[in-house]
Amino acid sequence: MDDPNPNPNPTQHPQTARGTLPAFTPVPRLRERSNGWKPQVQRAFIEALADTGSVASACRQVGRAEVGAYLLRRHPEAASFRAAWQAALDLGMQRIEDVAMDRALNGVEVPVYSYGKLVGSRTVHNDRLLMFMLRNRAPERFAEGKPKGLNAVGKMELERLKRQWRKEWEAERNAAAGEEEAETLRSLNTKLNASYENWYAQLSPRTRAAWKEYRRLEALDREEGYLCYDDPEHELYQDPEAQWDEVDEAMPLPSPERGASEAPEEPAEDSGPRVRSIKDEGWD
Numbered sequence: 001m002d003d004p005n006p007n008p009n010p011t012q013h014p015q016t017a018r019g020t021l022p023a024f025t026p027v028p029r030l031r032e033r034s035n036g037w038k039p040q041v042q043r044a045f046i047e048a049l050a051d052t053g054s055v056a057s058a059c060r061q062v063g064r065a066e067v068g069a070y071l072l073r074r075h076p077e078a079a080s081f082r083a084a085w086q087a088a089l090d091l092g093m094q095r096i097e098d099v100a101m102d103r104a105l106n107g108v109e110v111p112v113y114s115y116g117k118l119v120g121s122r123t124v125h126n127d128r129l130l131m132f133m134l135r136n137r138a139p140e141r142f143a144e145g146k147p148k149g150l151n152a153v154g155k156m157e158l159e160r161l162k163r164q165w166r167k168e169w170e171a172e173r174n175a176a177a178g179e180e181e182a183e184t185l186r187s188l189n190t191k192l193n194a195s196y197e198n199w200y201a202q203l204s205p206r207t208r209a210a211w212k213e214y215r216r217l218e219a220l221d222r223e224e225g226y227l228c229y230d231d232p233e234h235e236l237y238q239d240p241e242a243q244w245d246e247v248d249e250a251m252p253l254p255s256p257e258r259g260a261s262e263a264p265e266e267p268a269e270d271s272g273p274r275v276r277s278i279k280d281e282g283w284d
Contacts, residue, residue: 021050021091024084027075037064037072042081045069046088053092104130115183127161 024046026039037045041062048058059066073082107123203211228234 021046022084022087024080027072027078027081037068042072046081046084049085050088050091051095053089053096100129104132115179128165131157131161 026042027037029036029038032038041064045058045062045064048061049055052058052061055069056066059069072078073085075081104126107125109121110124111118112120112122200208200211228236229238231237232239
């Protein structure tokens with residue numbers, strides 16, 4: 001039941017809640033070892049457990065393994081030690097509740113990064129934690145006497161908080177996506193600029209001069225609003241008058257003289273009934 005990884009000088013937690021733990025009788029040991037659970041180590045463990053509320057953390061502080069602590073707890077003469085253990089856990093839970101309430105009221109400081117660099121920090125408040133603490137510490141005021149129950153108002157408040165948290169999450173996600181997109185564009189522009197500089201560096205002086213002159217003329221065309229379809233010297237030029245001439249040839253109009261002199265033809269008179277009967281065929 002002795003710890004295989006001893007700490008010869010176990011230290012007490014600097015924030016030990018002295019005076020609040022019940023006195024207990026340490027578990028007797030058959031013989032004392034430098035790495036064993038001596039009475040002073042057991043007391044230091046109980047005090048650390050009251051401060052942290054964690055068996056693992058308390059064992060680390062006294063330099064002992066968890067398996068040794070649980071074996072000591074199961075000892076036939078460890079009734080007083082088990083009672084102190086439970087009392088320490090209760091105090092530890094109170095401390096955890098105090099820390100949770102402090103975070104719910106004052107928030108938590110989180111770092112803020114921009115493009116992979118730390119630029120500052122901001123305080124984040126957790127409304128869900130605050131509502132949980134209020135309902136469990138004052139259930140008669142915030143949960144109608146039921147720490148885990150929600151009335152209609154509580155459910156409406158919870159839905160409102162859910163929508164608010166959803167908006168905050170979407171805003172953070174969109175901001176992160178925007179930063180990622182901007183970083184991608186910067187990376188692409190950097191690569192394109194490097195490729196252009198490499199291409200330009202391999203040109204001859206004559207070609208570089210021609211390239212500069214081309215860029216100058218291109219900028220001049222943009223400033224003047226040049227369009228190839230309006231330039232008579234360009235092969236893509238389109239003459240508006242020629243286009244109208246083609247339309248006139250494709251769709252000739254009727255002669256106005258013919259329309260004025262000739263009268264419209266009148267329809268021929270109907271010489272007989274459209275439906276012939278037996279009488280029409282000469283039957284009496």
